[in-house]
Amino acid sequence: MEYPNYPRSDVRRMICLGIEGTAHTVGIGIVDHDCKILANLMKMIDGSKGGIHPREAANHHAENIVPLMHEALGKAGIEYEDIGLVAFSQGPGLGPCLRTAATAARSLALSLDVPLVGVNHCVAHLEIGRKVTDCRDPTLLYASGGNTQVIAYSGGRYRVFGETLDIGIGNMIDKFGREVGLPFPSGPHLEKLAREGKELVELPYSVKGMDVAFSGILTAALQLHKQGCRLEDLCHSLQETCFAMLVEVTERAMAHVEKDEVLLGGGVVQNKRLQEMVRIMAEERGAKMHVPPGPLCVDNGAMIAWTGLIMHGSGLHTLLKDSSVRQRFRTDEVDLPWMEGRAKA
Ligand code: ATP
Ligand code: FE2
Numbered sequence: 001m002e003y004p005n006y007p008r009s010d011v012r013r014m015i016c017l018g019i020e021g022t023a024h025t026v027g028i029g030i031v032d033h034d035c036k037i038l039a040n041l042m043k044m045i046d047g048s049k050g051g052i053h054p055r056e057a058a059n060h061h062a063e064n065i066v067p068l069m070h071e072a073l074g075k076a077g078i079e080y081e082d083i084g085l086v087a088f089s090q091g092p093g094l095g096p097c098l099r100t101a102a103t104a105a106r107s108l109a110l111s112l113d114v115p116l117v118g119v120n121h122c123v124a125h126l127e128i129g130r131k132v133t134d135c136r137d138p139t140l141l142y143a144s145g146g147n148t149q150v151i152a153y154s155g156g157r158y159r160v161f162g163e164t165l166d167i168g169i170g171n172m173i174d175k176f177g178r179e180v181g182l183p184f185p186s187g188p189h190l191e192k193l194a195r196e197g198k199e200l201v202e203l204p205y206s207v208k209g210m211d212v213a214f215s216g217i218l219t220a221a222l223q224l225h226k227q228g229c230r231l232e233d234l235c236h237s238l239q240e241t242c243f244a245m246l247v248e249v250t251e252r253a254m255a256h257v258e259k260d261e262v263l264l265g266g267g268v269v270q271n272k273r274l275q276e277m278v279r280i281m282a283e284e285r286g287a288k289m290h291v292p293p294g295p296l297c298v299d300n301g302a303m304i305a306w307t308g309l310i311m312h313g314s315g316l317h318t319l320l321k322d323s324s325v326r327q328r329f330r331t332d333e334v335d336l337p338w339m340e341g342r343a344k345a
Contacts (some may be wrong), residue, residue, distance in 0.1 A: 001249045015078065016085040016312070017108065018305025019065070021101025022121045023092025023146055024052045026061035026071040029301030030083075033309060035131045037077035040295055040302040041068050048184035058096035065104045072301075083112055086283065087308025090118030090318070091329030098325035106323055117308040118318040121299075122331045123158055126151060127263035127310055133290035135261040144266030144299070145185075147169035148212060148246070149171035149331070150253045153339060157332045161253035162210035169242055170268045171213040176238065179222055180231060190235045191271050197236020201229060203239055210252060212245045243274045247281050249270065260287040267298045314338045 005086055018041070020027035027042035045052065045060040091098055102118075109116040121318075126140045139152040139161075148164035167175075170187060175249035177186020203220050206213040225231065227317065252260060262282050268274065275291055282289040296303060311317070314337040 001212060013074075015083055016068070016087055016305040016309045017072070017083045018087040018119070018301040018303070018308055019101045019105050020064070020089045020121070020124075020299050020301045020304045021061045022089045022091070022299065023062075023096050023097060024057050025299040026064050026068065026097075026101070027083050027299060027301035028068045029303065029305040029306070030072050030076040031079065031286045031305040031309060033313075035128075035306050035309075036298075037302045038078065038216050039072035040300050041072050041075065042261070042298070042300050043068060044296075046184070049179070052094075054094040054096045057094065058100045061097055061122050062099040064133070065100065068180070069104075069108075080112060083108075084114055085117065085308055085312050086112070086114060087119050087304050087311075089119040089124070089304050091326035092121060093325075095325065098327065102323060102325050106320060112319075115312060115317040115319070116323060117311050117316065118323055118326075118332045119304050119307045119311065120329050120331060121304075122147065122149065122151065123334050124307040124328070126158060126263065127307045129263045129265050129290065129292045131306060132292050132296055133263065135263055135288070135290045136257060137289060138261035139250060139254045139257065139259045140263045140265055141246060141269065142265045143169050143246060143268035143274070144197035145174065145268075150250050151331055152253055152257045153215075153329060153336070154257050157336065158334065159332045160330075161256065162212065162249040165208065165211050165213040166215040167218075169214055169246070170266070172218050172242070173238070173268070176218055176221055180225055180234075185267070187268060187271065190238065191273065193232050194235040194239045194273065196232040197230075197234075199230070199233045200240060201233055201237045203237055203241045205245060205321075207245050207248055207272040210249050210260060212249060214242065217241060226319075239271070239273050240298075243277050246274070247277050250278065251281050251285065254285065254287060260285070262287060262289050264289065264291045265297055269292050269297055310338050
């Protein structure tokens with residue numbers, strides 16, 4: 001990737017290194033003030049053997065964080081001294097994983113003597129998507145392994161309009177995949193098999209108000225599998241049912257806040273059928289769908305770095321004494337001075 005030839009003193013102000021480590025991915029992103037992504041590297045623990053163990057994931061992050069950082073600097077073609085800001089995922093997420101990323105971020109910021117910014121992971125998904133797809137004030141459908149939320153800007157905050165009441169949609173897909181013998185992560189395999197599906201089998205459609213739930217569908221799908229239901233038909237039906245639920249709550253949130261842009265984020269939105277269903281819904285409402293490139297949809301360091309730059313640009317940074325991790329960091333707790341005047345509340 002091309003590296004802009006700024007004088008050193010400017011470079012120090014303009015480049016941010018972001019560290020992501022909320023769950024099973026550790027990521028390092030290096031981004032400049034224009035959101036030029038100089039490097040965006042990530043490593044995920046092997047989740048094929050079952051649910052993720054927070055301490056094992058944290059050990060994985062601790063082992064990989066420094067090598068990944070060196071590699072990212074090499075990719076970006078910069079030196080440590082060129083970094084002007086360090087950002088990290090402060091929450092929400094798994095305690096041991098968050099603490100590993102935060103410790104690395106504090107050490108780096110202290111040793112370079114640059115400011116530190118703690119970033120909300122969900123807000124980072126939204127901000128990177130907003131920037132790279134050039135949408136202004138979208139409703140975000142954030143569908144990943146651990147998270148399923150519909151978020152929009154309203155009344156000066158990013159608010160969660162709907163979310164899963166039990167497990168994230170990606171975790172549900174991966175659990176289903178593990179039981180029926182698909183490799184991990186199962187999402188892409190499910191998508192492929194679903195294309196061969198012919199029959200729609202009935203699964204419990206579970207929308208409660210603005211929220212969704214997936215564990216009942218998982219139980220039902222596994223039962224049908226045991227009874228000999230064709231796997232391709234099951235994958236197809238799982239997609240159709242779960243994605244219809246996501247589309248329904250997203251559309252309701254868009255209508256409620258009167259927004260005409262829908263932004264996708266999280267690993268599950270790489271699914272082409274989900275994109276198609278959201279696109280159709282958006283078009284029918286005269287709205288537009290925006291999808292960031294794959295590496296910026298999944299958990300990554302570039303989104304943390306970019307959000308750090310925006311926050312720093314608004315005069316926000318995190319003092320060491322305030323840099324403890326926040327496992328239950330809520331999206332609507334984040335101050336958004338950069339949104340003022342840009343989007344209608
Ligand atoms: P978070 O901590 O934000 O919840 P995560 O690390 O659990 O994130 P991501 O990296 O955003 O999740 O995404 C991984 C999930 O996306 C996995 O559950 C995986 O099965 C799912 N996934 C990836 N590709 C597809 C696809 N094509 N269709 C459906 N699901 C997919
Ligand atoms: Fe995420």
